[in-house]
Amino acid sequence: MRQRVITAVVALVLFIPIIVYGGIAIELTAAVLAVVGVYELFRMKGLEVLSFEGVVASLAAVVLILPKERWFFFLPEKTDNFMLFYLMVMILLGALVASKNTYSISQAGFPVIVSLYVGVGFQNFVAARSSGLVVLLYALFVVWATDIGAYMVGRKYGKRKLFPAVSPNKTIEGSIGGIVSAVVVAVLYIAFVPGKEAFTYDMPIMIVLTIIFSIVGQFGDLVESSIKRYYDVKDSGKILPGHGGILDRFDSLLFVFPIMHLLGLF
Amino acid sequence: MRQRVITAVVALVLFIPIIVYGGIAIELTAAVLAVVGVYELFRMKGLEVLSFEGVVASLAAVVLILPKERWFFFLPEKTDNFMLFYLMVMILLGALVASKNTYSISQAGFPVIVSLYVGVGFQNFVAARSSGLVVLLYALFVVWATDIGAYMVGRKYGKRKLFPAVSPNKTIEGSIGGIVSAVVVAVLYIAFVPGKEAFTYDMPIMIVLTIIFSIVGQFGDLVESSIKRYYDVKDSGKILPGHGGILDRFDSLLFVFPIMHLLGLF
Numbered sequence: 001m002r003q004r005v006i007t008a009v010v011a012l013v014l015f016i017p018i019i020v021y022g023g024i025a026i027e028l029t030a031a032v033l034a035v036v037g038v039y040e041l042f043r044m045k046g047l048e049v050l051s052f053e054g055v056v057a058s059l060a061a062v063v064l065i066l067p068k069e070r071w072f073f074f075l076p077e078k079t080d081n082f083m084l085f086y087l088m089v090m091i092l093l094g095a096l097v098a099s100k101n102t103y104s105i106s107q108a109g110f111p112v113i114v115s116l117y118v119g120v121g122f123q124n125f126v127a128a129r130s131s132g133l134v135v136l137l138y139a140l141f142v143v144w145a146t147d148i149g150a151y152m153v154g155r156k157y158g159k160r161k162l163f164p165a166v167s168p169n170k171t172i173e174g175s176i177g178g179i180v181s182a183v184v185v186a187v188l189y190i191a192f193v194p195g196k197e198a199f200t201y202d203m204p205i206m207i208v209l210t211i212i213f214s215i216v217g218q219f220g221d222l223v224e225s226s227i228k229r230y231y232d233v234k235d236s237g238k239i240l241p242g243h244g245g246i247l248d249r250f251d252s253l254l255f256v257f258p259i260m261h262l263l264g265l266f
Numbered sequence: 267m268r269q270r271v272i273t274a275v276v277a278l279v280l281f282i283p284i285i286v287y288g289g290i291a292i293e294l295t296a297a298v299l300a301v302v303g304v305y306e307l308f309r310m311k312g313l314e315v316l317s318f319e320g321v322v323a324s325l326a327a328v329v330l331i332l333p334k335e336r337w338f339f340f341l342p343e344k345t346d347n348f349m350l351f352y353l354m355v356m357i358l359l360g361a362l363v364a365s366k367n368t369y370s371i372s373q374a375g376f377p378v379i380v381s382l383y384v385g386v387g388f389q390n391f392v393a394a395r396s397s398g399l400v401v402l403l404y405a406l407f408v409v410w411a412t413d414i415g416a417y418m419v420g421r422k423y424g425k426r427k428l429f430p431a432v433s434p435n436k437t438i439e440g441s442i443g444g445i446v447s448a449v450v451v452a453v454l455y456i457a458f459v460p461g462k463e464a465f466t467y468d469m470p471i472m473i474v475l476t477i478i479f480s481i482v483g484q485f486g487d488l489v490e491s492s493i494k495r496y497y498d499v500k501d502s503g504k505i506l507p508g509h510g511g512i513l514d515r516f517d518s519l520l521f522v523f524p525i526m527h528l529l530g531l532f
Contacts (some may be wrong), residue, residue: 013395045372078397078531082348083528086386090521093383094485096492102433104496105383106311109375116378117359120352131344165366200342211326219360226362230370255356262349264342 004242011240011249019136022129028065030122034061036239036246037118037254044231045110052095057111060088061119065126081123088115118247121254124261131266134198139213139260141189142182143252146214149181150174167225175218182214183207200264209263213256220255224248270508272460277506277515285402293332296388298429300327302505302512303384303520310497311376318361323377326354327385331392333360347389354381384513387520397532400464405479405526407455408448409518412480415447416440433491441484448480449473466530475529486521490514 018025035058039049048054063084068075072084092108128136154174162170190196190206199206224247230237237245247254260266301324307316308427314320329350334341338350358374394402420440428436456462456472465472490513495504502512513520526532 041371075528078466078532079528083524086382087528089379089386090524091383092379093489096496097429097432097485097488099492101492101495102287105379106492107374109377109379110372111375112382113355113358113371113375113378116352116355120355145433163363166363200344219363222363223359226365226367227371229367230362257324258349258352258356262341262345262353264344266344 003241007240007242011243019129019140020133022133023072026129027070027126030126031062031065033246033250034058034065034118034122037122037250038059038114040236040245040247041114041118041227044227044233044236046231047110052122053108053111054092056088057115057128060085060111060115061122063088064115064119064123067126083224085115085119093259115167117254120258121250124257124266125253127261128257128266132195132198134193134195135266137193138186138189138199139257139265140253141185142210142213143217143256145182145185146178146217147252149177150218152178153181163222166222170218170222178218179211179214182217183210186210209265212263213260216259217256220252223255224251267508269285272477273506273508277419277509285395285406288399290336292395293336297328297331298430299512299516300331300384300388302503303327303388303516304380306502306511306513307380307384307493310493310499310502312497313376319358319374319377322325322354322357322393323381324355326351326377326381327353327388330381330389332395343398351381351385365428386524387516390523390532391519393527394523394532395403400459400461401532404452404455404465405523405531406519407411407451408476408479409483409522411448411451412444412483413518416444419443419447429488432488432495435485436488441515444484445477445480449476452476475531478529479526482501482525483522486518490517491520 016183018029038054038058038061042051042054042057043051049058063072063081066072066081068081072081075084089112092111093105095103095108096105125136128139150170151174154169154171154177157173157177158171159170162172162175186202187207187210190199190203201209224236228234235244236247238247239245243249284295304320304324304327308315308320308323315324329338329347332338334347338347339348342371355378358373358377361369361374364370391402393407416436417440420435420437420443423439423443424437426438427434428438428441435517453473453476455467456465456469467475495501501510502513505511506515507518509515
């Protein structure tokens with residue numbers, strides 16, 4: 001527990017200035033975290049990240065994350081990051097030819113879904129910051145309030161299992177606690193934060209959306225647990241002492257942020 | 267051969283008015299062709315398209331193709347087709363949880379790469395038409411001139427095998443014939459077509475690009491051949507008597523059109 005708290009404090013001390021500064025700092029941070037995420041997923045499956053597939057998947061995630069205006073300004077006006085990502089997919093499809101039929105489109109699907117899962121998640125982390133610190137903090141508070149609320153309520157009142165096949169320690173009571181906690185934090189934050197006109201919707205809609213985001217965040221956690229359970233590992237990595245890997249820490253965020261973008265929050 | 271010619275004539279008679287009309291006609295046609303393409307790839311791998319994975323992959327391809335302004339106008343302003351596509355990816359990731367760890371992220375990669383391969387290809391077919399008939403026809407002429415030139419030169423002068431492990435009938439002579447044929451057709455077309463100011467670049471650059479597109483088109487053909495060879499099928503389908511399936515007919519286009527978009531042609 002002590003190690004866990006120390007890691008969290010150190011991470012926050014590093015993380016807060018990056019979030020506040022935004023711009024190039026958050027873009028590079030997101031890109032590095034994404035590459036570590038790709039590495040963790042490759043290692044779970046027993047693949048080397050320093051392989052053709054690993055390098056292409058890392059690049060595919062990175063080109064989704066780094067905004068065109070700053071990083072790919074040399075591209076023609078009509079094209080965008082998605083086409084750069086798709087170039088990586090085409091390179092993987094090209095490997096089918098180069099491998100002389102030993103590599104299949106089905107195998108090439110793994111680096112593609114990995115780079116999307118991690119890349120689009122962190123892409124939207126960057127997009128939330130570009131949209132303003134007010135919106136990014138709302139998003140982070142919803143994710144964190146869900147996690148902490150679920151943990152505390154679950155520990156105290158947890159009885160009925162939520163999804164034991166995937167995550168045996170989670171309870172229905174904890175899950176509801178996470179939702180309530182997210183709504184309370186979101187309402188207080190939106191009511192009192194200066195610059196709340198940055199939000200697309202009014203308070204009643206924001207409450208409904210917060211409930212959705214809290215559920216999606218918990219679902220993102222279950223998705224990552226499913227992946228770990230399938231590959232029979234406890235943590236996605238060891239980079240954060242007491243917290244596991246990057247995916248363990250960002251699993252909710254990877255699911256919530258794209259849904260927030262889809263629903264027009266940023 | 268007679269059946270082949272009849273099919274080609276019938277297809278062109280159906281195809282030309284759709285291309286000329288553009289808009290909703292070409293969007294729906296592209297969406298239908300994409301779903302058939304997804305079906306063909308699923309069948310090659312021995313999977314049902316009328317399965318959870320097949321339906322999600324078909325939808326994922328379709329939401330890439332249908333332009334937001336006409337089909338998804340109800341989406342918030344800040345979001346786009348790519349996020350709808352990614353919603354389908356998230357649904358496939360969600361299946362990991364629902365399956366209670368029997369379905370892996372690696373398996374979920376197949377529907378994702380299939381929907382990208384077919385979806386982004388036809389997305390750019392529609393994008394080329396939106397950019398104007400002049401550009402779309404250039405793109406089609408390059409693909410067709412490559413095919414016909416490679417076939418005719420290869421038949422007459424073909425000696426050295428190009429890539430026998432993947433496609434035993436292709437020759438280096440044929441491949442070069444395809445490139446020369448594409449350049450000749452492109453130069454004549456660009457020089458004489460009314461409205462050539464639709465092209466982003468001047469003639470010398472267009473010649474270099476045409477060579478690249480012709481090579482990419484032939485490569486796209488090899489990619490599809492690799493997929494078929496891996497799954498040990500002769501044709502991707504039987505929808506076009508004498509021509510095989512949709513993928514057999516559109517394999518070059520699926521590779522060339524995205525590269526054209528990436529290089530700023532439309």
